[in-house]
Amino acid sequence: MARILSILVGLFFTVALLWSFGNGFYTWAIDPAAETAEEVFHKHPEAHHFSFDGPFGTFDHQQLQRGFQVYQQVCAACHALKHVAFRDLAQLGYNDAEVKAIAAQFQVPKYDAATGEVTTNPGAPTDYFPPVAYAGQGSPPDLSLVVKARHGGAQYVRSLLTGYTDQPAALLKEFPDSKTPDGLYYNPYFANLNLAMPPPLVDDAVTYSDGTPATTAQEATDVAAFLAWAAEPTMDKRKQTGWPILGFLLFATILGYMSYRNIWANKKH
Amino acid sequence: MSFPWAKEYTPAHPFMKWMDERLPIPRLVYNAVGGGYEVPRNLNYFWNFGFLAGLCLVIQIVTGIVMAMHYAANSAVAFDTIEMTVRDVNWGWLMRYAHANGASAFFVVIYVHIFRGFYFGSYKAPREMVWLLGVVIFLLMMATAFMGYVLPWGQMSFWGAKVITGLFSAIPLVGEPLQQWLLGGFAPDNAALNRFFSLHYLLPFVILGVVILHIWALHIPGSSNPTGVEVKSESDTVPFYPYYVAKDGWAIGVFAILYCAFVFFAPNYFGHPDNYIPANPMSTPAHIVPEWYFWPFYAILRAFTQNFFFIPAKLMGVLAMFGAILVWFFLPWLDKSPIRSASYRPVYKAFFVVLCLDMLVLFYCGGAEAKEPYVMISQIAAMYYFAHFLIILPIVSAIEKPKPLPYSITEAVLGKDDAARLEPSA
DSSP states (O other), X not given: OHHHHHHHHHHHHHXXXXXXXXXXXXXHHHSOOOOOHHHXXXXXXXXXXXXXXSTTOOOOHHHHHHHHHHHHHTGGGTOOOTTOBGGGGGGGTOOHHHHXXXXXXXXEEEEETTTTEEEEEEOOTTSBOOOOOOOSSSOOOOOTTTTTTSTTHHHHHHHHHHOOOOOOHHHHHHOGGGOOOTTOEEOTTSTTSEESSOOOXXXXXXXXXXXXXXXXXXXXXXXXXHXXXXXXXXXXXXXHHHHHHHHHHHHHHHHHHHHHHHHTTTOOX | OOOTTSOOOOOOSHHHHHHHHHOOHHHHHHHHHSTTOEEETTOOGGGGHHHHHHHHHHHHHHHHHHHHHHOOOOTXXXXXXXXXXXXXXXXXXXXXXXXXXXXXXXXHHHHHHHHHHHHHTTTSTTOHHHHHHHHHHHHHHHHHHHHHHHTTOBHHHHHHHHHHHHGGGGSTTTHHHHHHHHHTSSSSOHHHHHHHHHHHHHHHHHHHHHHHHHHHHHHTTOOOOTTOOOOOSGGXXXXXXXXXXXXXXXXXXXXXXXXXXXXHHOTTTTSOGGGGSBOOTTOOOSSOOOOGGGHHHHHHHHHOOSOBTTBOHHHHHHHHHHHHHHGGGGHHHHOOXXXXXXXXXXXXXXXXXXXXXXXXXXXXXHHSOSOTTHHHHHHHHHHHHHHIIIIIHHHHHHHOOOOOOOXXXXXXXXXXXXXXXXXXXX
């Protein structure tokens, strides 16, 4: 009796699934969903080796300083960095005086709850990067976590910043309705191919103090590295901590295995 | 509660004797995981995963309590408090990554533990209660993990919560009001976040309680073993201490190495990038997926795309998703074969292998986008899933001809058992 009941319940689910499958198969065979422009023309980030890739990788402080320069002089016009404090910049190799000087270049609003007034003062090292007032089209995301918040991480950021092109003729031929709307810019690395951010980087957009030629690709690589640091300032420490722990665990596991062999030596199992 | 040859606890020190007469905790420990618990000598490495699951629970509770010290369950600041913990709290990043990856490790271990049970028939008499409590633990784990994933209040937190709590609206008549009552609003917001946090803190201790019952129920008949043949004599068993303490000990080492490799070198591997974007009710992610350990069941939920007679597709999906786990409760009575281990059940063993592959297919489809051909593949895989438990198992267990069993564990291990000569084997 129980057996018949269970078979009936099983048939209920399998037949319902068969019904869904049959309908889906029919639709798929008769009228398959057409490919979209995004599916055909979206590109995965270009491979690039960063100094911080892999379990032994560490941040290149010189590169992070260059990247910060690009952020400060280009990106910061529209994008905030709210989870990062100025004091964190000491990790890039700046000394206390330099951190103070950088902080003072930013205007930080402070709300006084007693008077209800907002005063704006030059930043101190203890302040976080201030919000950015933006009045243009689209909504520039905060960049503190952008490297962790996108598939492909720093490679994605680098590819996006260097990936602006004209819309391919093949795309317009295949998908005449997918012309990039006015005010948007075509970029195959962006999920839906058109984004509101104009190409932000050009050659010599900044002048690097260490003499590195400021090509667009160099700027994009440096700022992607800086944003990877901003997304996880503790990454170097994390990897440095990991190795001795793995070493200890390996040692302890070998000891554990030897004691296991020893204890079971005379016990066939 | 134990075999007659199990050693009895004899306190050596006067203090332990004093203690034993008043509150015999040392005796309890001795009989549970010490020299007083006799265990089959032939357990393979799949039997280490129960111990590892207990370890995962402890890791989650310890790291979780520390996380809760720095977390604020308020939808305005929840995301920021997690970032603050990771960036500015001493070793906060370690606690966060250990907790997030600890959840994944827990599910890896528990899936192996459950499938160990499927293969070796661990759910069969006299261990039905062990199995039932285990399924309860699994359900509690899923609830806890789901609510924990909502707490960082990222995009996947919010939209995952919206999709999963939206399932309640599939219930006829009372669905919508029930969903609003459970959420404390029309969509997940501060009220939902607070109750999720409260329950996320509570449920692990409920799990701990059920784990104690699970182990208690296990220790009544004692552990099963890879042959499925019950313990017959002293030569079949070894005391838990030192034999299985040593074996679990080095298994913990291997587990810890793999776990730490993820925590320190690929901490975001199991996560989804979208959850580093703060929750935004106005912007739906292109591709909403739950955490990886829900993918097989998420695939079953989405496999129902058509109304079935008068039952809406969504309700069918919800019934099937919960049914896919609830069916495990009935396993001891669906599979009535008296033979426990699949090693002696050639037909069942073949279907078990298909079930494993089927779960992997469902896993893959659950993580993929909801489009063809993944939906059709998941429909076929889900059909097999239900057919396996509800149709195939009852029939196979009735008609299968098993291979001959060894007389005893001792015979299986040593090739002969002197006791076997005394009584003719069946």
